[in-house]
Amino acid sequence: MANYEYLAEIEKYGRDNKIPILLDESLDYITSLLSRIKPYRVLEIGTAIGFSAISFSKYLAEGGRIDTIEIESLRVEQALQNIEKVGVQDKIRVLEGDALDILPYLTEEYDVVFIDAAKGKYxxxxxxxxxxCKKGGTIIADNVLYKGMVMSDYNKHKQRTAVTKLRTFIDSVLENPNLDAKLLEIGDGLIVAKVK
Ligand SMILES: C[S@@+](CC[C@H](N)C(=O)[O-])C[C@H]1O[C@@H](n2cnc3c(N)ncnc32)[C@H](O)[C@@H]1O
Incomplete structure (x- = not known):
């Protein structure tokens, strides 16, 4: 039996140690979406310590699973420990490595894909x-407003490249005719795109 009471402890560890886990506002929005979708398969890019994946696992359909990808081995280790602590090993599969190396090998269709990793690679x-993502499925991307920098004229900054790339990313998603997409000023900015 899963014991989600440990989630508060995992969240506190993440916030205390400056691990960039989902902001409360974004988590609330995404989990309310998931509770309506009841996904069978979820793909997450950017596991960190497993906080979001564990939170999402509550809303899976019977027999559902989350595949989540993380590049840093220490975080993978922490995520696996947290997943075991909560008792959701049967619902979450952690894939270790660079998502750009792993994604080409994935062939299953997902109901929801959540992107929450290196902004320069969105x-x-x-x-x-x-x-x-299957037809009718939903793709969500977090941190697309990059602490407000994407919307502002914030230019002379070392992260300028990431900001420019995020702007291109947002435009390409919003203009994609195969998507019903919106940009939400929730948390650090969320893209929610339904595949037509
Ligand atoms: C914002 S955190 C994820 C937070 C997590 N989704 C949560 O809310 O609990 C981003 C994570 O993506 C990982 N990451 C960055 N680039 C990656 C890549 N190319 N492939 C896989 N993981 C990556 C980072 O190591 C970091 O742990």
């Missing part, structure tokens, strides 16, 4: 999400 992640 365009590439999204290409894979489009291939892997």
């Amino acid at each position: 365009n590439e992640f999204f290409e894979h999400a489009l291939r892997l």
Whole structure:
């Protein structure tokens, strides 16, 4: 039996240690969406310590599973420990490595794809999400407003490249005729795109 009471402890660890886990506002929005969708298969890019994947696992359909990808081995280890602590090993599969190396090998279709990793690679992640998300499925991308920098004229910054790439990313998603997409100013900015 899953014991979701440990989630508060995992969240506190993440916030205390400055691990960039989902903001409360974004988590609330996404979990309310998931509670309506009741997905069978979810793909997450960016596991960190497993906080979002464990939170999402509550809303899976019977027999459902989340595949989540993480590049840093220490985080993979922590995520696996947290998943075991909560008792959701049968619902979450952690894949270790660079998502851009792993994604080409995935062939299953997903009801929901959640992108929450390196901002400079969102365009590439999204290409894979489009291939892997089923018709009628939903692709969500977090942190697309990058602490407000994407919407502002914030230019002379070392993260300028990431900001420019995120702007291109947002435009390409919003203009894609195969998607019903919106940009929400929730948390650090969320893209929610339904595949037509
Ligand atoms: C914002 S955190 C994920 C937070 C997590 N989704 C949550 O809310 O609990 C982003 C994670 O993506 C990982 N990451 C960054 N680039 C990646 C890549 N190319 N492939 C896989 N993981 C990556 C980072 O190591 C980091 O742990």
